[in-house]
Ligand code: TRP
């Protein structure tokens with residue numbers, strides 16, 4: 001990595017005597033035991049270079065978040081269990097805003113420093129390569145909403161209490177924490193890049209009468225004293241931090257099970273209950289349908305959270321429990337967020353450049369769903385985009401061809417239309433080339449090959465060619481990487 005190269009060349013530039021003196025000094029400082037060096041402050045993601053940190057991988061986050069809706073006050077404790085990938089004299093966590101009250105590493109007080117969104121932690125003693133260590137960060141304050149390069153809001157967002165809810169108006173509010181691509185750093189310290197996935201236990205303590213919802217399964221709901229209740233949520237499968245969520249407010253909760261036994265948990269803001277019921281009723285069937293098309297559902301739980309309308313400008317595929325800003329208006333939207341559980345959440349992007357592996361696949365899943373239900377077919381969707389036929393898809397006329405899906409021009413483009421629609425068209429072109437049988441085997445194989453892992457665009461193109469036995473170079477050149485408006489493929 002960059003850091004290694006830099007330290008090597010700087011050492012070469014230091015005269016031998018000075019180097020020896022420096023080394024002696026370093027040895028003295030560390031007691032002559034371990035030779036750690038700082039972990040990188042970013043992973044050099046092509047779009048968000050400071051997101052994430054080098055030198056360690058997180059295995060588990062235990063987040064205890066105590067939230068007071070009146071005043072938007074959060075008190076947090078994060079216990080982060082990680083494995084050192086190098087000797088570490090210091091390492092970074094990403095954290096935006098909030099106040100750090102104390103940091104310990106291996107149970108010992110650690111020094112720390114804040115600069116921008118970087119929290120640098122210096123343990124009392126260096127960490128050894130391969131060592132599994134626990135860092136505990138106590139923090140507090142009013143978490144902030146974060147504005148992305150494309151202008152969308154994420155991070156911590158306060159929500160009104162709906163008129164039809166039990167809480168009534170005035171002062172009382174709820175909140176939602178979301179994090180695509182980098183907003184999770186506004187509500188917990190971590191290694192906030194999708195390449196570092198970990199298990200989570202998130203406990204939310206809120207005033208009695210509030211619901212608190214997070215990823216995975218609700219393990220317990222216990223009185224916490226002083227008129228408060230603690231909701232303990234458990235997510236054993238690896239999760240990228242941008243998929244973590246915390247939802248606090250007055251919600252109507254319903255639980256159930258899919259026919260094959262996946263536990264369901266829906267939380268719906270009362271004002272949207274009537275409008276959501278019809279679409280949400282399809283969720284069990286959709287989980288089964290997805291399992292048939294893409295392979296076994298990757299998580300132990302599924303569900304949905306319907307936030308007060310207007311809370312967000314988009315739905316988000318938060319792991320096991322996507323959030324919707326008001327009632328999901330269409331089956332396809334619910335299906336899209338469900339499809340991300342395979343594509344994006346289980347198979348996660350290696351970097352933010354690989355977003356089409358999330359959005360192109362989730363969009364194509366919508367096309368497959370409509371193809372097998374009341375239409376249109378994927379071929380009709382594909383043709384609608386090429387022809388600008390907005391009767392088939394209202395997005396067909398927008399800037400779906402503004403840039404190649406695998407090469408968004410900048411960080412403001414990673415959720416742009418081409419990532420979704422041209423991304424889906426790449427998959428349709430592959431299907432046209434290899435035929436249905438190989439294509440559906442490819443979708444299932446891809447989900448299985450990288451289940452609970454990460455993958456890049458290059459991984460996908462190589463995998464598709466290897467498993468189908470087709471040379472797909474022209475598809476990649478024109479549809480995935482090509483800057484020009486793609487021409488309709490020749491009839492075959
Ligand atoms: N990833 C979300 C989805 O497709 C949508 C989304 C999240 C989004 N953040 C965004 C769209 C910012 C536009 C801008 O389900």
Ligand code: ZN
Pocket residue numbers: 317336340358359362
């Ligand atoms: Zn999506």
